[in-house]
Amino acid sequence: MQAWGRELGFSQIGVAAVDLSSAEPGLQAWLEQGFHGDMHYMAAHGLKRARPAELLPGTLSVVTARMDYLPRDTPAGWQAVEWQRHDDPAQGLVSLYARGRDYHKVLRQRLQQLADRMAAQLGPFGHRVFTDSAPVLEVELASRSGLGWRGKHTLTLSRDAGSMFFLGEIFVDRALPATAPASAHCGQCSACLDACPTQAIVAPYRLDARRCISYLTIEHGGPIPPEFRPLLGNRIYGCDDCQLACPWNKFAQRAVLPDFDARTQLTGRGLLELFGWSEEQFLRQTEGSPIRRIGHERWRRNLAVALGNALRAAGMADGSDPADQAASVESSTSAAASLKAELRAALQAAIDDPSALVREHVTWALAQS
Structure with missing residues (x-):
């Protein structure tokens, strides 16, 4: 055998x-x-x-x-x-x-x-x-x-x-x-x-x-x-x-x-891109994948939590010591601030999501800033 x-x-x-x-x-x-x-x-x-x-x-x-x-x-x-x-x-x-x-x-x-x-x-x-x-x-x-x-x-x-x-x-x-x-x-x-x-x-x-x-x-x-x-x-x-x-x-x-x-659409992708998938896109991108079985609602629930964690991390990076004027720090702080704004915008756009489950996690995520 x-x-x-x-x-x-x-x-x-x-x-x-x-x-x-x-x-x-x-x-x-x-x-x-x-x-x-x-x-x-x-x-x-x-x-x-x-x-x-x-x-x-x-x-x-x-x-x-x-x-x-x-x-x-x-x-x-x-x-x-x-x-x-x-x-x-x-x-x-x-x-x-x-x-x-x-x-x-x-x-x-x-x-x-x-x-x-x-x-x-x-x-x-x-x-x-x-x-x-x-x-x-x-x-x-x-x-x-x-x-x-x-x-x-x-x-x-x-x-x-x-x-x-x-x-x-x-x-x-x-x-x-x-x-x-x-x-x-x-x-x-x-x-x-x-x-x-x-x-x-x-x-x-x-x-x-x-x-x-x-x-x-x-x-x-x-x-x-x-x-x-x-x-x-x-x-x-x-x-x-x-x-x-x-x-x-x-x-x-x-x-x-x-x-x-590994499928490229499921590996190393940004949270913002994945959170932006419609249900139709989710089903298409996860066809033949074990991920499909959790459904679009849980997918967005999970992503909302991750976005909240990313928002908190970006906020910490954005709060660098203002007395430190090194160019690298300024660049890093600027990037963090930009990311923070994008994350908040994506979450804010989902605040009225049809799913109560998703809305609850989005509200939590926004509070992480």
């Missing part, structure tokens, strides 16, 4: 047994603490996530797959490059995984092709493919099948590939030989916990989604809690900080498929 998987763009294939009972207490405790936030579907499915044979009756084994997603042209030292994007408050920052094609579509199609090849070799068998699309304990299955171990940030980590990859599964009604599990190698490192802007990683291996920027900008449909808005910075869709800080990601692998090449 490894050879078939590589031909289809996967980096690694594993096989896990279906008894995940030892993971049930941790899952139950996480749900009871409310760490899933508004993701009510996680509580609705309950422990079914840890019981593959209940999710798909007859399941005897789970084939797991890893697909790397760093764009093919990712430069050496990419982590430093990504950190630098945080330093430009007027640039919209989209999580790396979302800059290309929607991974759900890519993995689902190729997992099905892998299942078809298995069927051709083994004979017809019952199966179903999953890619972050059902109550499946993906990280647990990945760890048990040797794709990696659960990092302290709760993502799967591999010694050979860091954490910059997607996971997918094929539930099958055949008992296949399981691959050896992976051992953990986080040791005493706490880089991911220290890097999280909102302290969403409340303890090693424990994430409170309600504090996570990825959750707040993608899964959460209502107002972003005011205490977290300044911490979002210029992040408008997702957050990679815990992965950027992880030492193992110096081994992250580039994608082999062009699907995950």
Whole structure:
């Protein structure tokens, strides 16, 4: 299967047994603490996530797959490059995984092709493919099948590939030989916990989604809690900080498929340009992208917060010591003042946005000056 998987763009294939009972207490405790936030579907499915044979009756084994997603042209030292994007408050920052094609579509199609090849070799068998699309304990299955171990940030980590990859599964009604599990190698490192802007990683291996920027900008449909808005910075869709800080990601692998090449309209673009997209433009520019699923309203909500943070940053730059008459300072101050005016104008133009959600965040943003 490894050879078939590589031909289809996967980096690694594993096989896990279906008894995940030892993971049930941790899952139950996480749900009871409310760490899933508004993701009510996680509580609705309950422990079914840890019981593959209940999710798909007859399941005897789970084939797991890893697909790397760093764009093919990712430069050496990419982590430093990504950190630098945080330093430009007027640039919209989209999580790396979302800059290309929607991974759900890519993995689902190729997992099905892998299942078809298995069927051709083994004979017809019952199966179903999953890619972050059902109550499946993906990280647990990945760890048990040797794709990696659960990092302290709760993502799967591999010694050979860091954490910059997607996971997918094929539930099958055949008992296949399981691959050896992976051992953990986080040791005493706490880089991911220290890097999280909102302290969403409340303890090693424990994430409170309600504090996570990825959750707040993608899964959460209502107002972003005011205490977290300044911490979002210029992040408008997702957050990679815990992965950027992880030492193992110096081994992250580039994608082999062009699907995950970064789209220019989603990479390094200014907040003002992105905030100016009409709903029609948003739908056109995000066609085939995972970003489209949050809709135009949440997109503008997220951008309004980022614009407010940029406005505050421009105001700080605009307030340089007037006694310092150096030409470079004057130039920098003038640029900050100009940017501040543009940001305020864009926000002011949206003060009567049809969406109450957007209006509330625009009002907050304007107050940041």
